[in-house]
Amino acid sequence: MYEFESRVRYSELAEDKELSLVSIINYFQDCCTFEAEEHEVGLQYHDENHTAWMLINWHIKINRRPDFNENIHVKTWAIGFRHFLGERNFTIKADDGELLVYAYSKWAYVNTLAGVPEKSIPQEELDAYGIVEPLQAEFRRDKIKLPEDMTAVEPITVTAGNLDTNHHVNNAEYVGLALSAVSSYLNAVPSSVSEIRVEYKLQSVLGDVIYPFVSVKDDIIYVVLRDADGNSKLISELVIG
Numbered sequence: 001m002y003e004f005e006s007r008v009r010y011s012e013l014a015e016d017k018e019l020s021l022v023s024i025i026n027y028f029q030d031c032c033t034f035e036a037e038e039h040e041v042g043l044q045y046h047d048e049n050h051t052a053w054m055l056i057n058w059h060i061k062i063n064r065r066p067d068f069n070e071n072i073h074v075k076t077w078a079i080g081f082r083h084f085l086g087e088r089n090f091t092i093k094a095d096d097g098e099l100l101v102y103a104y105s106k107w108a109y110v111n112t113l114a115g116v117p118e119k120s121i122p123q124e125e126l127d128a129y130g131i132v133e134p135l136q137a138e139f140r141r142d143k144i145k146l147p148e149d150m151t152a153v154e155p156i157t158v159t160a161g162n163l164d165t166n167h168h169v170n171n172a173e174y175v176g177l178a179l180s181a182v183s184s185y186l187n188a189v190p191s192s193v194s195e196i197r198v199e200y201k202l203q204s205v206l207g208d209v210i211y212p213f214v215s216v217k218d219d220i221i222y223v224v225l226r227d228a229d230g231n232s233k234l235i236s237e238l239v240i241g
Contacts, residue, residue: 001077001132002035008066018065019072021179021193024101025058025172028090031076039128043165051118053086053107055171058198059139060103065192071095079134081126084109084117089135104139112166144197144237146222150213153181156225158208168203178223178236181212185221186238195239202233 012023019027032053036042046052066072073093080087085108092101109121156177164170169177175198179186186193204210204225210233215222219241225234 001075002031002038003073003075004031004034005071005073008068008070008072010068013068014065016192017068018192019067020065021196022172022176024060024062024065024092025175027072027074027092028060028076028103028105029171031074031090032088035076035129041125041128046112049122050111050113052110052112052166054110055200056085056106056108057200058103058105058196059141060101060196060198061137061139062101062192062194062196064098064100066092066094066100072100077132078129080131081121081129083120086121086129087134091135102135102137104135104137104141106141140197144199144222144235146224146235147215147217150215150222150224153212153214156180156210156212158204158206158210160206162204163206168205169208171200174198174200174204174225174234175236177210178212178225178234181225182214182221182223182238185214185216192240193238194241195237197237199235200233201235202227202231204233 008019012019014020033042076088076090078086078088085106088105090103091099093099109118110116111118158169162169162173209228211226213224213226219239221238223236224232226232
């Protein structure tokens with residue numbers, strides 16, 4: 001289990017002066033990478049072994065997004081490993097212990113040279129992280145079912161600013177691209193996003209053109225990012241209210 005404290009910066013805010021959805025994901029990513037570095041199984045370790053943890057999906061629930069300048073406590077812990085898969089919980093809490101944001105995630109341990117999952121996770125990493133009891137909360141693990149009637153919106157070209165150390169679109173940046181495709185829908189509703197589910201399907205690299213498709217059903221906004229051949233790269237579901 002790993003935890004760090006921070007204070008919400010101006011650069012992390014959405015237009016409503018609260019921590020943005022992308023910044024929430026960045027905090028979660030930072031938390032688990034800090035934990036890896038503390039246990040000496042971080043960036044250098046993975047570079048030397050040509051491995052990486054690749055995110056498969058999120059389910060993030062939001063009780064309240066932190067305000068500007070608010071102190072927050074970000075925590076993560078591993079809740080299970082099986083073959084090449086790992087599962088993690090995350091939380092963001094206020095100084096008084098109020099649970100602001102919490103999440104479930106699934107990851108795959110992959111060989112970055114071959115681009116395929118490893119057969120198993122090294123014992124060194126299993127020992128480093130251990131396993132802690134999962135958060136007592138309901139998270140969905142089923143696949144997102146997209147509506148049949150999806151509307152195409154303006155294509156997006158991947159820039160250098162979208163990339164991370166793995167040389168493909170960062171997990172948070174991917175969500176940012178999906179949110180940009182539905183910005184007009186989000187601006188039209190008075191309530192904020194209370195849940196977000198994301199499935200990462202295919203990586204995107206510099207210069208790729210991404211084709212977003214959108215559908216709004218009652219209080220749910222669906223976004224799928226596709227390539228030119230119609231293959232899904234990212235699928236997301238945003239619950240409003």
